[in-house]
Amino acid sequence: MEMITGRKVLDDSLPDDETHLVTIFRRNMLDKEKFRKFVDPTLVLSTESWNSLLEVSDLARHCTAREPSQRPDTCHCVNRLSSLVDQWKPTNVDEDDDEGETSEMGLHQQLEQWRSDDFTISDSDTFSSFNMPRR
Template identity: 85%
Template sequence: MFTATGKVTTKVDVYAYGVILMEMITARKVLDDSLPDDETHLVTIFRRNMLDKEKFRKFVDPTLELSAEAWKSLLEVADLARHCTAREQNQRPDMCHCVNRLSSLLDQWKPTEVDDNDEFETSDIGLNQQLEKWRCDDFTISDSDTFSTFNMSKK
């Protein structure tokens, strides 16, 4: 970790990403001094609770209403979060691995959109289709030099 080496690396970013996933799954703070000493650090308690699926179910944000399929997806995301926060940097995945693991879940998730009345409603198309639509609508480059540079940087 950064605190041990003083170096910022992509593996530090992956660790932070895992922590954010944990926060979203549990709706808890990373550090919560209001809890008993053995429960103050989210990463430690998250990893401990993942060992027992029933214990983990009680640890997840209680406001989430999860179907069996959604619970299975949440467990996949939780496992990714656990993997991202491995103590040793060399045991953490890279972000490409994270994207690949999460992309398999895209078609199952439907984003919400805010209408004019500030009410949430579910979109009729999946996140994968939303992403493709966004790319087609918003990703236009008029300068061919910029486009060539962009393509070269991807190689």
């Protein structure tokens, strides 16, 4: 919700009825035109991107239901979001980006490249990185 709106979860500088992002987000989702004005104005959205944003927003709305039994489980969330992965591609490529050509790839392609990279971490590095005792 923070990324979609560009707002903080709690913002005491706003009027009382707009302080809590979850409440106002859920309220604005009821009216698509109102919601369009509520979305971070720095986001440049094509029709396809707008539809994807609405899908992610709807999922966020469900994830913040008052009753835990009404919230989707993680598997459901992953399934809904995974269908959007192939569509995601950065709109602006930063020339100073250390990632090189990966910044022009879609998220799914970046994930596959990351998985195929030939680096490994030894068990001792893993344990020392997380300050966890060896067993």
